[in-house]
Amino acid sequence: QKEVEQNSGPLSVPEGAIASLNCTYSDRGSQSFFWYRQYSGKSPELIMFIYSNGDKEDGRFTAQLNKASQYVSLLIRDSQPSDSATYLCAVNIGSGGGADGLTFGKGTHLIIQP
Amino acid sequence: EAQVTQNPRYLITVTGKKLTVTCSQNMNHEYMSWYRQDPGLGLRQIYYSMNVEVTDKGDVPEGYKVSRKEKRNFPLILESPSPNQTSLYFCASRWGRGTDTQYFGPGTRLTVL
Numbered sequence: 617q618k619e620v621e622q623n624s625g626p627l628s629v630p631e632g633a634i635a636s637l638n639c640t641y642s643d644r645g646s647q648s649f650f651w652y653r654q655y656s657g658k659s660p661e662l663i664m665f666i667y668s669n670g671d672k673e674d675g676r677f678t679a680q681l682n683k684a685s686q687y688v689s690l691l692i693r694d695s696q697p698s699d700s701a702t703y704l705c706a707v708n709i710g711s712g713g714g715a716d717g718l719t720f721g722k723g724t725h726l727i728i729q730p
Numbered sequence: 731e732a733q734v735t736q737n738p739r740y741l742i743t744v745t746g747k748k749l750t751v752t753c754s755q756n757m758n759h760e761y762m763s764w765y766r767q768d769p770g771l772g773l774r775q776i777y778y779s780m781n782v783e784v785t786d787k788g789d790v791p792e793g794y795k796v797s798r799k800e801k802r803n804f805p806l807i808l809e810s811p812s813p814n815q816t817s818l819y820f821c822a823s824r825w826g827r828g829t830d831t832q833y834f835g836p837g838t839r840l841t842v843l
Contacts, residue, residue: 624770650831659820659834660773704773706832716761716780716788718824718832722772 618643620707622721635692639705649688650706695728732757734835742841751806751838753821761824762804766817811842
């Protein structure tokens with residue numbers, strides 16, 4: 617059973633600080649990793665994806681992947697109140713796995729305090 | 731505009747009354763999925779489809795049916811809805827199994843009385 621684990625939070629961060637969100641996964645065959653942001657009652661929207669070990673930056677967002685330790689993280693710099701949402705980690709094991717290969721964590725609820 | 735659409739967006743029904751939630755995508759994606767989302771349980775996959783006429787169960791398929799007669803459409807059918815199927819439902823699509831981004835529809839909030 618492939619699993620994706622996230623701390624449910626809430627994670628409270630002051631405005632302007634760095635928010636750090638973490639995700640661990642169980643399947644070593646995992647190949648691609650996604651971070652989605654979801655506002656209450658809305659659909660998830662993709663923020664970033666990462667395939668290779670290391671860091672990937674896009675504006676205020678940085679995704680970090682460490683396949684040896686089986687974790688992926690999302691850093692949000694200069695956090696804004698509009699960043700308050702639930703962040704979903706998703707892992708794709710590509711070929712060879714069961715189901716359709718994409719597994720979501722339950723999400724971390726992030727609150728940015730003004 | 732590339733998008734996944736769902737209808738209806740909101741639905742209140744009664745136990746046992748058959749209903750269908752439609753889903754359509756205009757991106758020529760092969761993979762389509764249905765999820766339900768409940769507080770504390772996250773997104774749980776109900777069914778998925780890898781192409782026309784190819785569907786398979788996800789994690790919580792009981793009480794649901796799907797069909798994929800055309801590539802763009804993937805309706806979710808509840809033949810005899812029960813209150814425990816009250817939830818927020820999302821349809822999603824992506825190109826294939828590998829590293830592709832998944833796109834979500836706007837969601838359907840279903841209440842079964």
